[in-house]
Amino acid sequence: MTLFFQQTVAILSKDFLMEYRDRSRLLSTLLFGLLLLLLFSFALSVDPALMRKMAPGLFWLTLFFASTLSLEHSFQKEREEGRWEGLLILGIDPRALFLGKLLGNLLFISLLQLFLLPLMAVLYDIQLSWTLGTVLVLGSLGLSTLGTFYSALTASLREGQFLLPLLLYPMLVPLLLASVKVTELVLARDLFGQQVAWLKLLIVFDIIFLLGSLLTAEFLIDR
Amino acid sequence: MNNIIEMVEIGRRFDRSWVLAHMNLTIKKGESVALFGANGSGKSTLLKILATLLSPTTGRFQIFGKNPEKEKSFIRRHLRLLGHDKQLYGSLTPLENLRLAARIRGLDYNDKIFESLLGQLQILPFKDQPIGELSEGTKKKLVLAKLLLGDPELILMDEPYPALDKSGREILGHLIHEWRHEGKTLIIASHDHEETIKHVDRVLTLQGGMISS
Ligand SMILES: Nc1ncnc2c1ncn2[C@@H]1O[C@H](COP(=O)(O)OP(=O)(O)OP(=O)(O)O)[C@@H](O)[C@H]1O
Ligand SMILES: [Mg+2]
Numbered sequence: 001m002t003l004f005f006q007q008t009v010a011i012l013s014k015d016f017l018m019e020y021r022d023r024s025r026l027l028s029t030l031l032f033g034l035l036l037l038l039l040f041s042f043a044l045s046v047d048p049a050l051m052r053k054m055a056p057g058l059f060w061l062t063l064f065f066a067s068t069l070s071l072e073h074s075f076q077k078e079r080e081e082g083r084w085e086g087l088l089i090l091g092i093d094p095r096a097l098f099l100g101k102l103l104g105n106l107l108f109i110s111l112l113q114l115f116l117l118p119l120m121a122v123l124y125d126i127q128l129s130w131t132l133g134t135v136l137v138l139g140s141l142g143l144s145t146l147g148t149f150y151s152a153l154t155a156s157l158r159e160g161q162f163l164l165p166l167l168l169y170p171m172l173v174p175l176l177l178a179s180v181k182v183t184e185l186v187l188a189r190d191l192f193g194q195q196v197a198w199l200k201l202l203i204v205f206d207i208i209f210l211l212g213s214l215l216t217a218e219f220l221i222d223r
Numbered sequence: 224m225n226n227i228i229e230m231v232e233i234g235r236r237f238d239r240s241w242v243l244a245h246m247n248l249t250i251k252k253g254e255s256v257a258l259f260g261a262n263g264s265g266k267s268t269l270l271k272i273l274a275t276l277l278s279p280t281t282g283r284f285q286i287f288g289k290n291p292e293k294e295k296s297f298i299r300r301h302l303r304l305l306g307h308d309k310q311l312y313g314s315l316t317p318l319e320n321l322r323l324a325a326r327i328r329g330l331d332y333n334d335k336i337f338e339s340l341l342g343q344l345q346i347l348p349f350k351d352q353p354i355g356e357l358s359e360g361t362k363k364k365l366v367l368a369k370l371l372l373g374d375p376e377l378i379l380m381d382e383p384y385p386a387l388d389k390s391g392r393e394i395l396g397h398l399i400h401e402w403r404h405e406g407k408t409l410i411i412a413s414h415d416h417e418e419t420i421k422h423v424d425r426v427l428t429l430q431g432g433m434i435s436s
Binding site: 003006007009010011014017018021022081082083085086087088089090091092093222223 | 271274276277278295296299300302303304306307308309310311312313314315319323324326327328329353
């Protein structure tokens with residue numbers, strides 16, 4: 001079990017180091033997210049009330065679109081120079097590889113959120129709270145799990161990078177619905193306590209995605 | 224258990240064409256074997272099957288007396304493969320590449336050990352330079368250093384010589400000598416017959432999907 005975590009951490013810190021050395025990808029994704037948010041807000045700026053109402057949906061859409069690029073890159077970079085096989089032959093546990101990649105993507109998406117949130121707060125006049133934070137974490141966990149799963153799946157296919165959004169977006173629909181709904185409720189100070197049901201749904205999605213991908217990781221990663 | 228590799232009636236097909244067919248191969252523990260054959264004769268395919276990276280389409284085989292379908296991770300832990308691809312990360316330094324490999328392998332090495340490995344391959348001065356900035360031969364030597372991690376029983380080398388200069392070949396020759404002395408089993412696939420023959424007990428040639436010796 002300790003080897004498993006050692007491998008997970010090794011992958012996570014390697015990816016971290018690589019992304020740090022090659023910051024352009026990170027920066028361009030952050031900028032892309034920023035631009036998306038601004039564009040959405042220009043498109044709707046006629047009506048501030050409407051903007052507030054749309055804010056949760058726009059925020060999650062921005063996050064989904066902006067993270068696609070880096071999710072795709074997550075396993076794609078292992079495809080070059082036989083690195084994937086190199087990891088397998090060293091005896092990596094496919095689930096440790098998956099988990100390492102997943103944590104890296106989660107970290108990245110959280111960073112993207114931290115970057116976008118203040119802007120959201122100003123542009124759309126929303127209030128930050130702990131409940132909102134919980135929703136954001138749960139939503140991005142689901143997003144990174146599914147994204148990592150499809151990244152592993154499409155990395156082994158030629159032209160796989162074009163397939164990723166096609167496969168990912170439909171699967172994200174339930175997650176998107178739940179995340180947007182809870183965010184809406186939280187922002188509207190949820191008077192009737194409906195948010196708990198939606199939060200539970202979100203947690204269930206996360207668990208299903210996580211278990212599903214860990215169970216299939218071996219098949220997915222080791223040929 | 225004297226045979227480290229036993230393959231019976233192994234076949235491997237890509238799409239419609241059979242690269243290996245009805246191939247039998249037995250290699251004893253401690254043997255050093257050359258694998259020759261024309262381009263596309265299936266040398267790399269055979270080595271990948273041995274490394275459990277590819278499964279054969281037909282036939283059965285054992286390595287270390289284990290079934291590769293069931294005990295993949297045991298087999299991988301006891302062998303190393305130098306492949307056509309370097310399996311290195313360009314933005315990381317030699318030291319970082321070795322560190323990563325060791326941690327995934329579960330080896331608790333410190334930087335002193337890595338540095339001595341790099342020193343053995345005479346690439347210590349490059350230890351903190353990103354791989355992407357290094358020459359091909361230097362990268363190849365780093366790949367050789369990676370083979371030294373842990374204590375593999377079986378070492379598979381797919382074209383170890385290209386990109387190595389004269390001193391690189393000498394270093395590799397020295398490594399092979401040591402490995403043989405330690406009783407490790409070696410398979411070297413190469414087009415450099417002259418150099419390879421110096422280091423092996425016997426020569427296998429792949430032709431028409433089968434092995435002749
Ligand atoms: N992944 C693959 N998909 C389809 N065909 C493949 C694949 N890998 C190998 N082949 C085919 O199998 C045959 C044998 O390839 P292999 O790489 O094993 O030859 P080799 O003996 O190592 O050649 P070389 O001396 O050029 O390295 C070739 O015809 C090659 O096209
Ligand atoms: Mg080859």
